[in-house]
Amino acid sequence: MHEKVMIMTQSSLLPFVLLSPLVGSVVLLFVPSWRVRTIKSIALCTSVITFLASLFLWVFFNSSLSKFQFMYTFDWLPLSNIQCTLGIDGISLFFVLLTTFLTPICILTGWMSVTKYVREYTIAFLVMESLTIAVFCMLDLLLFYVFFESVLIPMFVIIGVWGSRERKIRAAYQFFIYTLFGSVLMLLAILLIYFQAGTTDLHILLATEFSERRQILLWLAFFASFAVKVPMVPVHIWLPEAHVEAPTAGSVVLAGIMLKLGTYGFLRFSIPMFPEATLYFTPLIYTMSVIGVMYASLTTVRQIDMKKIIAYSSVAHMAFVTLGLFSLNVQGIEGALLLMLSHGLVSGALFLCVGVLYDRHKTRLVKYYGGCVHTMPVFAVLFLFFTMGNISLPGTSSFIGEFLVLLGVFQSNTFITVLAATGMVLGGAYSLWLYNRVVFGTFKPSYLSTFSDVNRREFFVFLPFVVGVLWMGLYPEVFLDPMHASVSTIVQHGKFS
Amino acid sequence: MTSQFLQLFENDLLALLPEVFLITSAIILLMYGVIWSTSQAHGYPILITNVGWLSLFVLSVAGLLVLHNPITTMVVLYNSLVVDQFSTLLKVVVLLSAFCSICISFEYFADERINAFEYIVLLLLSTCSMLLMVSSYDLISMYLAIEFQSLCFYVIAASKRTSEFSTEAGLKYFVLGAFSSGILLFGCSLLYGFTGVTNFEDLAKIFTGYAELPMLTSSGILIALIFLAVGFLFKITAAPFHMWAPDVYEGAPTCVTAFFAITPKVAVLGMFLRLFFSSFYDLMGPWQKIIVLCSLASMIVGALGAISQTKIKRLLAYSSIGHVGYLLIGFACGSVEGVQALLLYLIIYVIMTVNMFSAVLSLRTQGEGLRVKYLSDLSGLSRSNPILAFTLTMTLFSMAGIPPLAGFCSKFYVFFAALGSSMYVLAVVGVLTSVLSCFYYIRLVKVMYFETPHVWVSYAPMDKEKAVLLGLTLFFTMFFFVYPSPLFLLTHEIALSICL
Numbered sequence: 001m002h003e004k005v006m007i008m009t010q011s012s013l014l015p016f017v018l019l020s021p022l023v024g025s026v027v028l029l030f031v032p033s034w035r036v037r038t039i040k041s042i043a044l045c046t047s048v049i050t051f052l053a054s055l056f057l058w059v060f061f062n063s064s065l066s067k068f069q070f071m072y073t074f075d076w077l078p079l080s081n082i083q084c085t086l087g088i089d090g091i092s093l094f095f096v097l098l099t100t101f102l103t104p105i106c107i108l109t110g111w112m113s114v115t116k117y118v119r120e121y122t123i124a125f126l127v128m129e130s131l132t133i134a135v136f137c138m139l140d141l142l143l144f145y146v147f148f149e150s151v152l153i154p155m156f157v158i159i160g161v162w163g164s165r166e167r168k169i170r171a172a173y174q175f176f177i178y179t180l181f182g183s184v185l186m187l188l189a190i191l192l193i194y195f196q197a198g199t200t201d202l203h204i205l206l207a208t209e210f211s212e213r214r215q216i217l218l219w220l221a222f223f224a225s226f227a228v229k230v231p232m233v234p235v236h237i238w239l240p241e242a243h244v245e246a247p248t249a250g251s252v253v254l255a256g257i258m259l260k261l262g263t264y265g266f267l268r269f270s271i272p273m274f275p276e277a278t279l280y281f282t283p284l285i286y287t288m289s290v291i292g293v294m295y296a297s298l299t300t301v302r303q304i305d306m307k308k309i310i311a312y313s314s315v316a317h318m319a320f321v322t323l324g325l326f327s328l329n330v331q332g333i334e335g336a337l338l339l340m341l342s343h344g345l346v347s348g349a350l351f352l353c354v355g356v357l358y359d360r361h362k363t364r365l366v367k368y369y370g371g372c373v374h375t376m377p378v379f380a381v382l383f384l385f386f387t388m389g390n391i392s393l394p395g396t397s398s399f400i401g402e403f404l405v406l407l408g409v410f411q412s413n414t415f416i417t418v419l420a421a422t423g424m425v426l427g428g429a430y431s432l433w434l435y436n437r438v439v440f441g442t443f444k445p446s447y448l449s450t451f452s453d454v455n456r457r458e459f460f461v462f463l464p465f466v467v468g469v470l471w472m473g474l475y476p477e478v479f480l481d482p483m484h485a486s487v488s489t490i491v492q493h494g495k496f497s
Numbered sequence: 498m499t500s501q502f503l504q505l506f507e508n509d510l511l512a513l514l515p516e517v518f519l520i521t522s523a524i525i526l527l528m529y530g531v532i533w534s535t536s537q538a539h540g541y542p543i544l545i546t547n548v549g550w551l552s553l554f555v556l557s558v559a560g561l562l563v564l565h566n567p568i569t570t571m572v573v574l575y576n577s578l579v580v581d582q583f584s585t586l587l588k589v590v591v592l593l594s595a596f597c598s599i600c601i602s603f604e605y606f607a608d609e610r611i612n613a614f615e616y617i618v619l620l621l622l623s624t625c626s627m628l629l630m631v632s633s634y635d636l637i638s639m640y641l642a643i644e645f646q647s648l649c650f651y652v653i654a655a656s657k658r659t660s661e662f663s664t665e666a667g668l669k670y671f672v673l674g675a676f677s678s679g680i681l682l683f684g685c686s687l688l689y690g691f692t693g694v695t696n697f698e699d700l701a702k703i704f705t706g707y708a709e710l711p712m713l714t715s716s717g718i719l720i721a722l723i724f725l726a727v728g729f730l731f732k733i734t735a736a737p738f739h740m741w742a743p744d745v746y747e748g749a750p751t752c753v754t755a756f757f758a759i760t761p762k763v764a765v766l767g768m769f770l771r772l773f774f775s776s777f778y779d780l781m782g783p784w785q786k787i788i789v790l791c792s793l794a795s796m797i798v799g800a801l802g803a804i805s806q807t808k809i810k811r812l813l814a815y816s817s818i819g820h821v822g823y824l825l826i827g828f829a830c831g832s833v834e835g836v837q838a839l840l841l842y843l844i845i846y847v848i849m850t851v852n853m854f855s856a857v858l859s860l861r862t863q864g865e866g867l868r869v870k871y872l873s874d875l876s877g878l879s880r881s882n883p884i885l886a887f888t889l890t891m892t893l894f895s896m897a898g899i900p901p902l903a904g905f906c907s908k909f910y911v912f913f914a915a916l917g918s919s920m921y922v923l924a925v926v927g928v929l930t931s932v933l934s935c936f937y938y939i940r941l942v943k944v945m946y947f948e949t950p951h952v953w954v955s956y957a958p959m960d961k962e963k964a965v966l967l968g969l970t971l972f973f974t975m976f977f978f979v980y981p982s983p984l985f986l987l988t989h990e991i992a993l994s995i996c997l
Contacts, residue, residue: 078982079989120883142909146900146978153894156939160947161879169947173939180899180935184928187909191916191924 010060014070014086017057017100018133020050021126028126033119040111043122047104047129054100058482061093066485068139068203076143081199085139090486091267091337094479095136095260098344101464102256103129106249108461109352113248113359114162121162125249128154132257136264141190141200144269148225148261149183152176155250155258162247164358171238171245178238182228189221205273206493212276219277222270229262230322233292236315243311244364248355251307255314255351256344263321263340267333267490271325275494278326282412285326290419292319297426301433306354306364309434310347313390316423317343317398323420324405328496332408333487334480339401341479342472346389346398349465353383356458357438361448366434371443375451380439382454382462387435389469391428397472509573512580515562515588516628522555523621530614545606548614549599552621556599560592563628572634576696579634582994586840586987587631587767594759594847595624597966601855602752604960608861609657609750616656620756623649627764636685636695639768643681643732646761647674653756654749666748673731673741681728687721700776707779719783726787729769733762735825736794739818743802746814751868754810755854758817759847766824766843770836773828774995781831788829793926795822800933807871809857812937816896819934820846826911826923834914837992841984842907845977849904852892852970856885859959859967872941877950885959886945888971895974897938898931903977 024046031039062069068087076084088096106125114121131154134147152175160172194200197208210218228235239259243251271278296315303309317339324336356379357372358364373380392398402424410417454462472479510517526548534544563585570581599620605611626645633639651674655667689695692703727738734742746754773784799819806812824846827839860869860878869875879886895904908931915924959967977984 076982077985079985146905149900149905153899156942157946160943169943172947173943176939177932177935180932184932188912188916188924188928191913194913195916 010070011072013053013056013060014088014137015072017050017054017096018086018130018137020053021046021103021129021133024050025123025126025130028119028123031119033117036118039119039122040107043107043126044104046126047100047107050129051100051104054097057088057093058097061088061090061482063090063482064485066090066489070137071139076140081201082142083140083201084143085201086134086137087139088137090483092136092264093482094337094341095257095264096133098260098341099129099132099136099257101468102252102344102348105348105352105461105464106252108457109249109252109355110162110247111457113355117161120157124154124158125253128158128253132261135261139202141193141202141205141269143200144265145183145187145190148229148265149180151258151261152179155254158250158253159242159246162250163245164247165245167241168245171241174238175242178235179228182235183225185221186225189218193218202268208273210274215274215277216280219270219274219281222265222274223281226262226265226270227288229265230259230318231262231315232288232322233295233315233319234288236292236296239315240308240311243314243351244305244307248351248358251311251351251355252348255310255347259314259318260340260344263318263325263336266322266325267337271328272490272493275496278328278494279496282326282328285322286409286413286416289319289323289326290416292316293323293420293423294426297423297430300430301426304366306357306366306434306438307351309366309430310350310354310390313427313430314343314347316427317347320402320405320420320423323416324401324408327405327408327412328491328494329408329411330484330487330491331404331411333490334483335401335404335406335408337483337487338472338476338479339398339405342389342397342401342469345465345468345472346386346396349382349386349462349469350390352458352461352465353379353386356454360450360452363447366437368444368447369438370441372439374443376453378459379454382466383439384435385466386469387431389473391431392424395470395473397469397476400473400476508568508571512566512568512571512573513578514566515559516625518562519555519559519621519625519628522558523618523625526551526555526621527615527618530618534614543612544614545611545617546603548617549603549606552617553596553599555621556592556596556624559628560589560596563588563592572698574638576698577635577638578629578632579697580632583767583771583991584632586991587763588628590763590844590847591624591627591631591760594763594851595620595627595756597851598752598756598759598854600962600966601755601851601858603962605750605752605858611657611750613656616653619649619653623653624760627760630764630768633768634697634771636688636697639772640678640682640685642768643765644678646764647678647732650674650757650761653753654745656753657750660748660750662748663750664748666745669741669748670745677728677731677738680724680731684721684724684726684728687717687724691715691717691721697772697776701778704777704779718780722777722780722784723787725772726784729765730787730791732765733821733824734818735791735821736796736798736818737791739795739798742818743811743814746817747808747810751810751854751858754813755850755858758813758854759850762817762821762824763843763847766828766839770828770839771995774831774836778831785829785831788825789920789923792822792825792829792923795819795825796927796930797822800930803934803937806937807873809869809872809875812872812941813853813857816934816937817850819930820896822930823908823911823927826915826920826927829923830914830918830920832914832918833989833992833996834910834917836996837985837988838907838910838914840988840991841910844984844988845903845907848970848973849892849896852888852967852974853896855959855963855967855970856889856892859885859956859963861957863955863957872944873948873950874954875941875944876948877953878945878956881954882956885956885967888967889945890942891971891974893938893941897935899935901978903974906978906981 068089071087074084131151138144156172156176231239293316296312300309300312321336321339324332389396392402530544572579623646626642630642633642651671654670655664657663731738803812803815827835895902898905898908912924
């Protein structure tokens, strides 16, 4: 009896996590829009409940299994073997957690600064949360594509409506068209796969053999889509634009979750489904990633907008991630996964830091800032902490990630490792430069006239990030342990080692 | 004698009961309207709303008759008409879309002070002609049904006599429509001349295995086929023959445009689907090429033509040309999946267009009652009418084919069918043009959400009928994805019935 109840709760846990934000947003529709306080509370409660429920996923997760857990199947399209199958393994577990972790923070971030369309703001974030969770636990290729794309609509609206300047329209456009152009080819690829395998169920596709020529074609089509989302260097232009124009919470979501969609796609689909093509294209990915690391880091040094600096540093970090993924050994992939999580925390927190400054002074240009340490000491400490996280100081989460990535890549290509390691130096350069300019130096009273340190709400928004970064940096085993079985399966499945 | 006659046609009358009912009620409504509107005793009442409501009743009864017809499969009236599952489905769709398009135009009549109940009667008659088109089973009955429909359309396109645009639209539509009918008729006569039969089934018998006998392939038949296809493509505004559509869409009164955009495509596509799939199945080589070319052209014209438009109705015209391109992909596949994709697309297209046009029709300013004409007039809609703006946004995203809305499901299935029958070029071009067309759909969203208007406009509240329709169609558009299987199964069954 007890066991039955356990199984029942386990199988309905994932749909609950997936649907509760949606339910919350439907409830919000019926709250009149002038009751701002109620709206915010409902949204926050929903997202916190979702987060707590998703923690149970972690608790009940069996790390010794590499198969998908918490499976839930719903017959979606009859006659065509397309079923809506949900499930998570060690790879997707933490992405779901990251999503549910960041959403309450986004809602809290907009607590005071969002004053127009509050209801729509919260609804957009909740809907986005549902959609991204669906992406991370969908085990059907076609439906994965559907949710992968559908995130565009809420994000487009978030950038366009709550963005800060006139340029936001351009940014929203660029974001939308870039991502769409990238991903439509994937739709055709999915259909081709369907015609060969007769299904889009991931389990069956992993067991399907594609001919080498077809693998290359399909891999490229998937690559077009994922590379834009990652973003890899020639197609990264949308990212700085979108980041700079998005509202603070929008940037947090963009950096924390949206960038992970592409790399998650690589790991979930490209690598295990097309192993030969993956080996064939590994040099390409290595080259693009190394160029990405160096180019983005160097570009970061000459930016004057704080958000752009962090956006470009995201590009550099994501290039590290792809490098790790395509090292095709357990260390590299696990490092990449850890780096994704850590980047979700660190760059999210850095965007929040910029948001704190922007809320007070309404500018993001570095040259107006200086001497913050005199007026905002707590902020200076937090900012320092996350800057150190960004340059992967040992003890922070990014260090473990980057270290494992370099370890992984070193086993397959030393030269690339050497080049990639320059990224760590350059990362230190731009991060410290930014920190120096903003926090130290003389402060500029002619530009900034009012001061206030982080308030209690902001402090509590930052706190979970600090805990997460330190925890992951000092005791990564908790995070690596559930991943291990799944990652090893991928490596063995592709016969990469 | 009389009883024998009745016995002979008993089943025919039963099978055609919806059409008979529709014609009879149209005549009764006409008489009612003529007598009462010229009645001095009642002060020459304006009857358009009254007749409109009655016509809604008539249409729903006709729909019930179609659905509950005791005869589900039969060839009637000396092999000139057919009733089967395919025609039943399409008839229901035609009646529903006619119902919706009358529903959304009540307020327009009242507002524009159109005092012509004949308009409604003509709509009923054209609906009836479309029912006949869907079930026509002979070249002659096909042509007659088309002409019946076109004549009604010429009149209603020019129905707003005080407007220059409307008259011009009517004239243009008449000239080009008559021209295309001429081409179609020439195709029919060539076909008759070369084969000696006009019945679809007889044609099918003649052409079975025709392609395998190259010495028999007559160029006359090919020419006839081309003429038929061109006439058909004219009627559904496929790309090289689309030139009239933007002008007519723009010039005609908006409620007429709504009717044009929503209803006739269903009937025309259905009829030609039957003709090409049942009669010319073995001649697929030639006609497939034509359809493929037109489909490519329509998608490209639809995507590129709409980019620089500034007027809403013209934009919608180009968008509908683009959608025709996607529909033709399904047609060109020549497989069961293709037909299924076409039917699915058709149904979802009708629903999205109803939504779109009810939104456009409801946008008129408070006071002067000026209607929205330019895209830029919509700016600030998200603040003045947030729910309407949201509805419109969702429909636009759906038309652009962004998942997880209904429009995506239809497009996805079209591409599915195209790849299934190795139409790689069609699929790739379709996918790329669908991204291109996103540009202008999103531009509307941009205008509504991100732009601040120079002049704030307050819109008059919309009436209940439109609100209900908007709500229902929005619900469908947003949540079709959650449970698509009923419609998939239904269209699959119908596609099987026409292909096998």
